[in-house]
Amino acid sequence: MGDKKAKHIAIYGKGGIGKSTTTSNISAALGEAGYRVVQIGCDPKSDSTNNLRGGRYLPTVLDSLRDQGKVKLADISVTGFGGVLCIEAGGPVPGVGCAGRGINAAVDLLQELNLFAEYKPDYVLYDVLGDVVCGGFAVPIREGITDRVFVVSSSDFMAIYAANNLFKAISKYAPSGGALLGGIIANGLSAPYAQAIIDDFAGRTGTRAVSYVPRSLVVSQSELYGQTVIEAAPQSAHARIYRNLAQYIAETDELSIPKPISTADLRAWARDWGDRVFEVKSATVRQGEAI
Amino acid sequence: MAQAIENSRNHCAFIGALQTVQAIDGVAPIVHSTAGCAVQQYFGGNKVSGWRGSGYVGGGAAPSSNVIEKQIVFGGSSRLREQIKNTVKVVKAELYTVLPGCATELVGDDIPAMVKEAQEQGFPVIYIAAPGFKGDIHNGYELAVKGIIEQLTHFSSGTRDKISGLVNVLGIIPGQDVFWQGHLLELQSILAKVGLAANTLFGLGQSIKTWQQVPQAELNLVFSPWGVKIAQYLEDKFGTPYLVVDGLPAGVDDTLQFLRKLQIRLPFADEELAAVQRLEEQRWAYYVEQIADVYYEHNLQKEVALVGETGLILGLAGFLSASFGLIPKVLVMTDPLPESAKAAVTAKSKQLIADYATEVAFEEDQERINDIIRRNGVELLLASSLEQEIAAELNIPLLPIAFPVTNAVILQKSYIGFKGAITLLEDLSSCIVAWREEGKDADYA
Numbered sequence: 001m002g003d004k005k006a007k008h009i010a011i012y013g014k015g016g017i018g019k020s021t022t023t024s025n026i027s028a029a030l031g032e033a034g035y036r037v038v039q040i041g042c043d044p045k046s047d048s049t050n051n052l053r054g055g056r057y058l059p060t061v062l063d064s065l066r067d068q069g070k071v072k073l074a075d076i077s078v079t080g081f082g083g084v085l086c087i088e089a090g091g092p093v094p095g096v097g098c099a100g101r102g103i104n105a106a107v108d109l110l111q112e113l114n115l116f117a118e119y120k121p122d123y124v125l126y127d128v129l130g131d132v133v134c135g136g137f138a139v140p141i142r143e144g145i146t147d148r149v150f151v152v153s154s155s156d157f158m159a160i161y162a163a164n165n166l167f168k169a170i171s172k173y174a175p176s177g178g179a180l181l182g183g184i185i186a187n188g189l190s191a192p193y194a195q196a197i198i199d200d201f202a203g204r205t206g207t208r209a210v211s212y213v214p215r216s217l218v219v220s221q222s223e224l225y226g227q228t229v230i231e232a233a234p235q236s237a238h239a240r241i242y243r244n245l246a247q248y249i250a251e252t253d254e255l256s257i258p259k260p261i262s263t264a265d266l267r268a269w270a271r272d273w274g275d276r277v278f279e280v281k282s283a284t285v286r287q288g289e290a291i
Numbered sequence: 292m293a294q295a296i297e298n299s300r301n302h303c304a305f306i307g308a309l310q311t312v313q314a315i316d317g318v319a320p321i322v323h324s325t326a327g328c329a330v331q332q333y334f335g336g337n338k339v340s341g342w343r344g345s346g347y348v349g350g351g352a353a354p355s356s357n358v359i360e361k362q363i364v365f366g367g368s369s370r371l372r373e374q375i376k377n378t379v380k381v382v383k384a385e386l387y388t389v390l391p392g393c394a395t396e397l398v399g400d401d402i403p404a405m406v407k408e409a410q411e412q413g414f415p416v417i418y419i420a421a422p423g424f425k426g427d428i429h430n431g432y433e434l435a436v437k438g439i440i441e442q443l444t445h446f447s448s449g450t451r452d453k454i455s456g457l458v459n460v461l462g463i464i465p466g467q468d469v470f471w472q473g474h475l476l477e478l479q480s481i482l483a484k485v486g487l488a489a490n491t492l493f494g495l496g497q498s499i500k501t502w503q504q505v506p507q508a509e510l511n512l513v514f515s516p517w518g519v520k521i522a523q524y525l526e527d528k529f530g531t532p533y534l535v536v537d538g539l540p541a542g543v544d545d546t547l548q549f550l551r552k553l554q555i556r557l558p559f560a561d562e563e564l565a566a567v568q569r570l571e572e573q574r575w576a577y578y579v580e581q582i583a584d585v586y587y588e589h590n591l592q593k594e595v596a597l598v599g600e601t602g603l604i605l606g607l608a609g610f611l612s613a614s615f616g617l618i619p620k621v622l623v624m625t626d627p628l629p630e631s632a633k634a635a636v637t638a639k640s641k642q643l644i645a646d647y648a649t650e651v652a653f654e655e656d657q658e659r660i661n662d663i664i665r666r667n668g669v670e671l672l673l674a675s676s677l678e679q680e681i682a683a684e685l686n687i688p689l690l691p692i693a694f695p696v697t698n699a700v701i702l703q704k705s706y707i708g709f710k711g712a713i714t715l716l717e718d719l720s721s722c723i724v725a726w727r728e729e730g731k732d733a734d735y736a
Contacts, residue, residue, distance in 0.1 A: 062365075065364065091364070096398075096399070096401075101360070101363050101364050102364040
C-alpha cells in the first residue's frame with residue numbers, strides 16, 4: 001500500500017441512507033483540520049464526491065480502463081473542498097457487466113498508480129455501495145485495502161438489516177486480516193425512540209454508535225447547493241456534529257469484530273421493538289384523551 | 292460431502308459442449324470466454340484423447356471472443372457481436388454455435404440478444420448455455436446435443452414424418468470416449484446388417500442434415516447414462532421412443548442380445564438376425580481358434596481391473612469374462628453417475644460377471660482408484676493413461692481404453708460390437724505378449 005501511516009476507512013450502509021453525505025462531510029472536516037484526505041467513491045453511480053467538488057466533472061477510474069489509454073492520477077482525480085482528493089471508481093451502466101469486479105479493478109488500478117505512496121494521505125475514505133451483494137463489494141474490507149469500517153444506519157429496520165449483513169461480511173473476513181468495525185454512525189434520526197433502537201442493536205451486536213446525526217434541513221439545503229455542510233453552513237450544529245465525528249474517526253483505534261444476529265433473531269428483535277413503539281404511541285393517545 | 296479429486300478426468304461442462312460441437316462436420320463453435328478456455332479443451336481434451344486432431348475449427352483455430360477485464364466490468368455483449376460478425380465472414384460452416392464460458396455467463400452478458408440479432412441478419416447462429424460451472428463434461432454433452440436439436444428447428448422447415456428404419460445413437464461422448472468414432476462406425480455397420488440406418492450424429496459421414504433428421508427417427512438408442520435426458524427430451528418433443536442399452540455391446544453374444552432387444556422395439560425379419568448370427572459366430576470361432584495358441588502359451592487368462600466410463604466398462608467386462616475367460620476383479624466407473632443410478636449399474640455389473648467376487652466402485656480420484664486396484668491384486672489393467680503409474684508400481688500390463696490416452700493414436704479403432712471385440716482380442720493379447728517379451732513377467736523367461 002506504500003504509506004503505512006495513512007488510515008484507510010471504509011464507509012458502508014444501506015442505499016440512500018446518507019453514506020455519501022456523511023463521508024463527504026467527514027472528509028471535508030478532516031480536510032478543514034489540515035489533514036491530507038482522499039475520498040474514493042466505490043459505487044457505479046459515481047456520485048460520492050459530488051458535494052466536495054461542487055459538481056466539477058471527474059472521469060471515473062473505470063472510464064480510463066475502458067478507454068485503455070495510459071492513465072495518470074491527474075486524469076482521474078480532482079481536488080475538492082478542504083483539499084480533499086476526489087476519486088470515483090465508476091462502473092458499468094446499470095444492467096450490464098459486473099460492478100463488483102469493477103470495484104476490484106479500480107482499486108487494483110489505484111494501487112498500480114501508486115496513489116498512496118505519491119499523494120501521502122493521512123486518511124483515505126472509501127464510500128462503498130450499500131449492500132454487500134457479492135464478493136466484489138467486499139473488496140474494500142478484505143486484507144490490505146482498509147483496516148476499519150464504519151456503517152451508516154438509520155433506525156429503520158431495513159437499514160439495520162443491511163448493517164447486520166455487513167457485520168456478517170466483516171466477521172467473515174476479519175480473521176484473515178480483513179478490516180474491523182469502528183462503529184455505527186446513526187444517521188437521519190427523527191423519532192424519539194430512534195436512538196434507543198440503534199443503541200439496542202449496537203449492544204446486541206457487540207459494537208456501538210459513534211455519532212448520532214439527527215435529520216435536518218441544513219443537510220438537504222447544503223446538498224441542493226452541491227456542498228457539504230462543513231462548507232455551506234460551517235457554524236451550524238450539524239457542522240459541529242460532523243467535525244466531532246471526524247475527530248473521533250481520526251483519533252480512535254477502538255475497533256472490534258461485530259457479532260451479527262441471525263436473520264430469525266433479527267426479525268424477532270424488530271417485532272419486539274414494534275410492540276414497544278406501539279405502546280409508546282398508544283400511551284400518547286391516552287394522554288390526549290385525558291385533556 | 293466435499294472430497295478432493297486428484298487427476299480429474301471429467302473436466303467441465305464448457306469443454307464437453309465444445310468438443311461435442313467440434314465433432315460435428317459443418318458446425319463451428321464461437322467461444323465467448325477468456326482466451327484460455329478453448330486452448331484448455333485442446334490440450335486437456337483433444338490431445339490426450341488418443342491424439343485427436345484439431346480439425347478445421349478446433350484447437351488453436353477455435354473462434355473465441357477472448358474477453359478481458361474490460362468486457363467483464365462493462366459487459367461483453369458487443370465484443371460477442373463483433374466476434375460473431377467476424378467468424379461468419381472467415382469461417383465456413385453451416386451452423387455457428389455460441390458457447391459462453393464461466394466469466395461471461397456470470398457477468399450476465401445478453402447472449403440470446405446477440406444470437407437473435409445474427410439470426411435476423413440471416414446467419415445460422417445458435418447459443419448453448421453450458422458454462423463450465425454448469426457441471427462436468429457429460430453435462431456439457433447433454434446440453435450441447437439437446438441445444439442443437441432444439442434450435443436447429445429454427446432453420447429447417449422440413450418434415451417431421453418418421454423415416455422407416457432410422458435410429459439415433461445417443462450417449463457416446465466424442466473425445467470423452469476415446470473410441471467414439473470407431474464405436475459409431477461399428478454400431479452403424481451392425482444396425483445396417485438388420486436393415487436399420489443409424490444416425491450417429493458425429494464424425495465421419497455425419498452432417499447438419501443428419502441432425503435435422505433427428506426428429507424423424509423411429510427409435511433412439513441410448514448407450515450410456517449420459518444419453519437418457521436427451522432421449523427423454525426427444526420423446527416429449529417428437530414422440531420418439533427410446534431404448535437404453537446397459538453398456539456398449541461387445542462380442543457376438545452381447546451384440547446379438549442387443550439386436551434381439553432392438554427387434555422387439557423395432558421389428559425386423561428373424562431371418563436377417565439368423566443370418567447375422569451365423570456369420571458372426573463363424574467369424575468368432577475362426578479367430579478364437581487362431582488365438583488359442585497364444586492364449587495358453589502366454590497365459591492370457593488374467594485377473595483384470597477395468598477403469599473408465601460406465602457404458603464401455605459394462606460392455607467390456609461382460610464380454611471379457613463370459614467370452615474370453617478373464618476374471619474381472621475390479622470395475623471402476625469414473626463418470627459421476629447420480630446416486631440413483633449407481634445401484635442399477637452395480638446390479639448390472641454383478642449380473643454380467645456373476646461367477647466372481649468383483650469390486651464395483653464409482654470413483655474419480657486417482658489415489659483412491661490406485662488403492663482399489665492395489666488392494667485387489669490384479670494382473671492386468673484396462674484403464675486410462677493415468678493408470679500407468681500404478682501399472683508400473685504393480686508391474687502389470689496396461690491396455691488403454693479410457694480417457695485420457697496419451698500413448699496411443701486412435702482414429703477408427705473400437706472394442707465393441709462384432710469386429711471391435713476381435714480388435715480387443717488382438718490388442719489385449721499383444722499388450723500382454725509385449726509386456727512378457729520385454730522381460731517384465733518374472734514367470735516368463
